[in-house]
Amino acid sequence: MDDVHEDKDFMSRRGSAVERLDAVTGTKGGDPADRKAWFEEVYRTANDDPAAVPWADLAPKETLLEWLAEHPGQGRRAVDIACGLGDNAQALAEAGWCTSAFDFAPDAISWAKRRFPDTSVDYLVGDLFALPPHWRDAFDLVHECYTLQALNGDMRAASFAAVAGLVKPGGRLLVITRVRPDETEADGPPWPLTPKELANFTELGLEEDSSLFYDVRRPDGRVIPHLRIVYRKPA
Secondary structure: OOOOHOOHHHHHHHHHHHHHHHHHOOOOOOOOHHHHHHHHHHOOOOOOOOOOOOOOOOOOHHHHHHHHHHOOOOOOEEEEOOOOOHHHHHHHHHHOEEEEEEOHHHHHHHHHHHHHOOOOEEEEEOOOOOOOHOOOEEEEEEEOOOOOHHHHHHHHHHHHHHHHHHHHEEEEEEEEEOOOOOOOOOOOOOOOHHHHHHHHHHOOEEEEEEHHHEEEEEEOOEEEEEEEEEEEOOO
């Protein structure tokens, strides 16, 4: 599909959806139950229109594709966190990773399965903070794109350990996120990650493997700093 950000009708529908969703309890975080209910509301009320899902680009992230081109899966296990409509999970599978993908919202999972009926991805409804015990230390590659930046408060603080705990000894964690300097405020969502927050992963025992800073230019002309960073868990 063509870049959805170049489709004026698509972006008009997205703008209307964002205005509507901004009025829903849980938009700004607050109580974890409210925030989770907000994500469910996004998918439940979208009526199969991806424009109504603010983060759905209907294509995998280019920076993920670039990394996968140099790191084929060769049958190793990967998990895609908060997979949404499934584009990044599909990219992982097509690069040879034996891929599981989960999202808290049941409607997101059913939608992803409809979009990719012949997929090899194992799509599951799952909560990052209550995943199957056998998933701990189980994956050669953990892919986290835009989830952490969508959380705040206690959920955000707890998310780093939850994500790191999925990485198998010797495996990698690949994080794609918006970033901002330490000691700066963000009027989210999203709330870009800071270097101090990312340091949680090294404090949890992971080692930085590589990093790439890059800018994303939005249709309205804004330039948003991003980071793709890879960590490795010692074997």
